[in-house]
Amino acid sequence: QVQLVQSGAEVKKPGSSVKVSCKASGGTFSSHAINWVRQAPGQGLEWMGGIIPIVDTTNYAQKFQGRVTITTDESTSTAYMQLSSLTSADTAVYYCARAWGLLRVHDSLDIWGQGTLVTVSS
């Protein structure tokens, strides 16, 4: 069974960038999309975007367009989410999650990483 293992917590300065990784353990991404969802402290879930690795197609939420970049390295079965121009409003837990269906970014999300806390503070 595939597990998604994310990189560790980060502390960043306002205006900087962060890159979070998500590695598939026990398998590969295959034809499933990998999505990124964030959760600010005490708040709900917010979709940022997703990628279908096998065709390298991305889809970003308009809110994050121009500020987020999602990539994959299929040789290591790792997905990355880079967010730039950080502000305190970006302090959140960032999750990667696999889409249930094949070749489809928007679907139910059946496997989730453990989450990565990104703290933006001067």
Add this chain to the structure above:
Amino acid sequence: DIVMTQSPDSLAVSLGERATINCKSSQSVLYSSNNKNYLAWYQQKAGQPPKLLIYWASTRESGVPDRFSGSGSGTDFTLTISSLQAEDVAVYYCQQGWSAPITFGQGTRLEIK
């Protein structure tokens, strides 16, 4: 964007009693090509990532207890826990996968009365 609205925001139910959470989408999430509703339900316990409970509105994910059930079609959906257990205390979210951007409901906090 499809707006997902859950009700209630919070709910307190006695152990062994039924819990019902509603979710309404601003447009239909039914795909006519396969007659599937792209509506999922998640459970999130404190300090954990969300866990998929139900997809296609009513299909239980493998390993999910059968006290959890989903129903509805089009724009109106319900998650029912038939007999509340202590381990069901969590926040529950609905989510549409009909179109990008993926959108979630605001969450319903379920507690023991």
